[in-house]
Amino acid sequence: MRDTLKNDLSCALLDWYDRHARKMPWRVGPADRAAGVIPDPYRVWLSEVMLQQTTVAAVRDYFTRFTVRWPTIQALAAAPDDQVMGEWAGLGYYARARNLLKCARVVTDQYDGVFPDTYDTLLKLPGIGPYTAAAISAIAFDRPETVLDGNVERVMARLYDIHDPLPGSKPLLNDKAAELTPTVRPGDYAQAVMDLGATICTPKSPTCGICPLRDPCQARAAGTQPDLPRKLPKKPKPTRFGHVYIAQRTDGALLLERRPDRGLLGGMLGWPGSDWSEVPVESPPFAADWQVLAGEVRHTFTHFHLILRIWTAPLPVDMALDDLIVMEKHAFRPSDLPTVMRKAHDLWRNR
Structure with a gap:
């Protein structure tokens, strides 16, 4: 049967x-x-x-x-x-x-x-x-x-x-x-x-x-x-906060970092930034007169919401920073960034 x-x-x-x-x-x-x-x-x-x-x-x-x-x-x-x-x-x-x-x-x-x-x-x-x-x-x-x-x-x-x-x-x-x-x-x-x-x-x-x-x-x-199907109720997503720092030279070159292979957005290019937590610590990549931009970036990952503040400053010429990348203007493509970092770029570009 x-x-x-x-x-x-x-x-x-x-x-x-x-x-x-x-x-x-x-x-x-x-x-x-x-x-x-x-x-x-x-x-x-x-x-x-x-x-x-x-x-x-x-x-x-x-x-x-x-x-x-x-x-x-x-x-x-x-x-x-x-x-x-x-x-x-x-x-x-x-x-x-x-x-x-x-x-x-x-x-x-x-x-x-x-x-x-x-x-x-x-x-x-x-x-x-x-x-x-x-x-x-x-x-x-x-x-x-x-x-x-x-x-x-x-x-x-x-x-x-x-x-x-x-x-x-x-x-x-x-x-x-x-x-x-x-x-x-x-x-x-x-x-x-x-x-x-x-x-x-x-x-x-x-x-x-x-x-x-x-x-x-x-x-x-x-x-x-x-x-049907029935599902157990989802727990509400927490909200985390963070800071990102966008620095640009006069010739258009930008300061980027590659995130660690392990973890969220692993191996991807992005802007230098702080940890993502309830109370993130400001951590600019170099000393400068950093200015915070109006507005904020909001993004939702699988397990949490994220709100980022965007800071900007000029990038000194010939500055060498460990583990960071100075990318020439002709080599930079916003499409190479993960979505949350691209949102930060768009806010900065349209400031």
């Missing part, structure tokens, strides 16, 4: 996917896949890393720029760190970009540029966790791995009317998703469930009337689908 239900559900979902699959620049659609087109593991991996904690709409342009500039994993592995971090700027969660380079170099150096095709081996690569390993294994190599992202969690919670709140219910939702994962076309099936959650079984106002799983959906029968 369970196998029959599994087959009925997966067949219904695959039939829907064949007609309604979203078109994405990194995806091999169901018709092309049926015709024998094989997904490129490099493009699957790159898209999955970019999509972590980020929307499809935000990722499309980044993915296109990356694959035009670095069309293979060997090309990405050979790219200078600064160029890759610059292209990533604005996408957020910068540890992903650092791990992206590490992973590209491991695959190039240790696997001759060929991605391993099993979940367990993929899991050993830098920056690849359980979800990403399952997604690459299923989508790129058509292995029946269980892919559980937020969309799939929502579909499973509603299909089985599961009221246990997230994140505690993840193991149960994963078990339910695993039960339904077919051995035939598992890569298409994984993308089908994600598409269903993204387009029909949406967080608010799901369009149950056109859902291919509407009849067996237990939450729809109980009328509880708008309330």
Whole structure:
């Protein structure tokens, strides 16, 4: 009985996917896949890393720029760190970009540029966790791995009317998703469930009337689908404060720093500044008549809000400062900065 239900559900979902699959620049659609087109593991991996904690709409342009500039994993592995971090700027969660380079170099150096095709081996690569390993294994190599992202969690919670709140219910939702994962076309099936959650079984106002799983959906029968999945209430985000210092020479050169590899915005260029805390200590990079700008920069990270005060002063000619970078005007690109530092630049530029 369970196998029959599994087959009925997966067949219904695959039939829907064949007609309604979203078109994405990194995806091999169901018709092309049926015709024998094989997904490129490099493009699957790159898209999955970019999509972590980020929307499809935000990722499309980044993915296109990356694959035009670095069309293979060997090309990405050979790219200078600064160029890759610059292209990533604005996408957020910068540890992903650092791990992206590490992973590209491991695959190039240790696997001759060929991605391993099993979940367990993929899991050993830098920056690849359980979800990403399952997604690459299923989508790129058509292995029946269980892919559980937020969309799939929502579909499973509603299909089985599961009221246990997230994140505690993840193991149960994963078990339910695993039960339904077919051995035939598992890569298409994984993308089908994600598409269903993204387009029909949406967080608010799901369009149950056109859902291919509407009849067996237990939450729809109980009328509880708008309330699922349940989540534990989020703790309010604290607010931290900080100071940044923008200094410029008369020839346009700017004073920058590279943040430590570990920690928030690791490895990225930015303005010298203070710690980010409730009571930050002013810490200008050199003694000068620093002037605070009117206004402030506000930015929200995953776990806290940040408010920055911007200070400015002339940069002395030929000043050498340990661990800081004097960047010539022609070499400076605001787009190479992470979003919060770019906001500081915009406030300073428009002063």
